Amino acid sequence: MNVIEIAEKFPEELDAIKFFERFRWKRGKPICPYCDNVKVSKRTKDFRFKCYSCTRTFSVTVNTKLHGTGLELKKWLFAFSIVTDAKKGLSAMQLQRNLSISYPTAFKMYHRIREFMLDENTELDELDGIVEMDETYVGPKRPRLPNSQKREMTSSEGIEIPELDERIDELKEQGIKFKRGRGNPAKADYDVKRGRGTKKIPVVGIVERGGDVVAQVMKNLSAKNLIAMVKKTVDEDKAVLVTDELPTYKKMDSFIERVMINHKKLYSYKGINTNTIESFWAIIKRQIMGQHHHVTAKHLPKYVAEAVFKYNNRNDDDMFVTLVKNAMQEKY
Ligand SMILES: [Zn+2]
Numbered sequence: 413m414n415v416i417e418i419a420e421k422f423p424e425e426l427d428a429i430k431f432f433e434r435f436r437w438k439r440g441k442p443i444c445p446y447c448d449n450v451k452v453s454k455r456t457k458d459f460r461f462k463c464y465s466c467t468r469t470f471s472v473t474v475n476t477k478l479h480g481t482g483l484e485l486k487k488w489l490f491a492f493s494i495v496t497d498a499k500k501g502l503s504a505m506q507l508q509r510n511l512s513i514s515y516p517t518a519f520k521m522y523h524r525i526r527e528f529m530l531d532e533n534t535e536l537d538e539l540d541g542i543v544e545m546d547e548t549y550v551g552p553k554r555p556r557l558p559n560s561q562k563r564e565m566t567s568s569e570g571i572e573i574p575e576l577d578e579r580i581d582e583l584k585e586q587g588i589k590f591k592r593g594r595g596n597p598a599k600a601d602y603d604v605k606r607g608r609g610t611k612k613i614p615v616v617g618i619v620e621r622g623g624d625v626v627a628q629v630m631k632n633l634s635a636k637n638l639i640a641m642v643k644k645t646v647d648e649d650k651a652v653l654v655t656d657e658l659p660t661y662k663k664m665d666s667f668i669e670r671v672m673i674n675h676k677k678l679y680s681y682k683g684i685n686t687n688t689i690e691s692f693w694a695i696i697k698r699q700i701m702g703q704h705h706h707v708t709a710k711h712l713p714k715y716v717a718e719a720v721f722k723y724n725n726r727n728d729d730d731m732f733v734t735l736v737k738n739a740m741q742e743k744y
Contacts, residue, residue, distance in 0.1 A: 654684055700715045
């Protein structure tokens with residue numbers, strides 16, 4: 413539902429409340445959240461019900477994930493719509509402007525919405541069929557090296573340019589300064605503090621061709637972590653795993669059928685490729701890095717959850733309703 417439809421469908425706060433009530437209770441018929449009694453008063457002026465048994469009052473959001481936000485439910489509906497419609501991602505600042513709320517409120521709302529998305533992501537069926545697995549790094553863009561430096565650095569050892577480039581960029585991110593035209597890391601000034609918090613963070617993804625994706629932020633890409641992820645999310649008997657030549661993936665061969673594409677030689681061979689997961693990485697980077705310039709390890713899982721949710725619901729017009737449903741889940 414787009415914002416115009418929402419404005420038309422929910423002109424008053426009560427219209428929004430009734431909509432949420434339909435997802436909270438069967439046929440929208442209120443039940444006391446404190447004692448499960450069904451005999452309750454009519455809605456009072458402040459949109460609450462009073463229980464005839466325990467005499468407590470409650471609103472539709474009591475004990476749900478929207479409990480005590482202090483925001484009109486209409487605003488939540490607008491926020492759900494704006495966020496799900498933003499295919500390329502959105503910043504909290506854009507949400508702030510669209511909803512005429514403060515930045516901290518917009519920030520909190522957006523993170524809450526990502527939590528609802530994460531809830532949805534955890535209820536997926538196991539992936540099967542052709543399933544691609546790959547890893548990427550999300551974080552600040554690497555600075556470009558001047559060409560003169562590139563040449564000097566790569567002349568002697570016969571090391572391939574891309575690999576060395578990456579190494580240099582890694583070192584630069586750690587705060588090592590290269591002197592122009594010399595390119596000798598040994599002579600570089602090293603300032604540990606500068607590099608902190610700007611490191612790229614590994615994200616591992618598994619996608620079923622034509623199906624869903626799962627993605628997970630990982631502290632390290634150990635065989636143990638990767639195997640645990642496959643076992644948890646993939647149906648090992650009904651799937652063929654496609655990976656690149658990263659040695660860790662070899663350890664999967666003991667429990668799942670696997671084919672490998674060697675990216676040093678070619679990117680696709682008779683349908684053996686990791687193109688689907690690669691295109692998901694492109695989406696995730698656009699959504700995250702296009703909107704958020706400082707992504708911390710703490711928040712990255714939520715940004716990833718948003719990208720996964722949008723990808724898995726890409727053919728679904730009702731992302732909006734899914735969010736309303738998840739927002740109305742009771743929390744205990
Ligand atoms: Zn009660």
